[in-house]
Amino acid sequence: MTESTTNELGWMLDEVLRVPEALHAILLSADGMLRAHSAEIGRDDAERLAAGLSGVQSISRSTAEFCGSADTPWQQTLIEFAHGYVFLVAAGEGAYLAVSTTENVDMEAVTYRMHKLVDRLGRELTSPVRTDTGSFL
Template sequence: MSTNTVRRPDLRWMLDDVLLPEVRSAVVLARDGLVITSTGRVTDDEADRFAACLSSLQATSAIAGEFCGDQETPAPWQQTLVEFDDAYVFLIAAGTHAYMGVSTSKQVDMAPAIQRFHAVVQKLGAELGTSPRSGDDQP
């Protein structure tokens, strides 16, 4: 594990607000895919796998911003929603070089869930940020 990113179980309480009845798990991760904290029905190993997947998803989504802005100024990435047959994955910018990923069942009431996810991210963004690694130049 990088010396710049340490698992922070003391921050787990911050994710309690996202644990709606249809939320399966939530993870806060650094840009490099390392877990900062997690909660819900997820083991540490599962959180590590989820965070690695989310990091890749964020990088891919951010590149798609090149097609949403003009050639010189790509649209900055803020969030990604992935829909499955019976589930959703929400990925939201949660601070400098940090993201929050949440997995839910398909029965989640999306409007209040997204509102709650963004409230948690806004309220706690400063706590969730991580220091940039050498060569990091993207949010």
């Protein structure tokens, strides 16, 4: 079984949720595949959100020139809603970590916790680009 099938990294994502008002966490690949999810979000919802968040990251990355140069590397995206936030950070080559929170979260604490998790786990959070996308024959 693959990591995404067994959710082996899910317990590590739950550590980010120790920040009060943090709700859910998912680990996704650049192509929108779910790698892991926290305990409080169902697999179906996590898969749907992983696909959407990969698009958000792609759009964020494509607007780098707005900050001065098209070569500016993407690091993080923050989306604000009326009742909460979604934080999306780079988590290694081809991998991203997303966390949702309420509007009352300590934003510095959640981003600090996310970056510490990414730093600590390093290679385990890396999702290399898939090269074999041809037929299964």
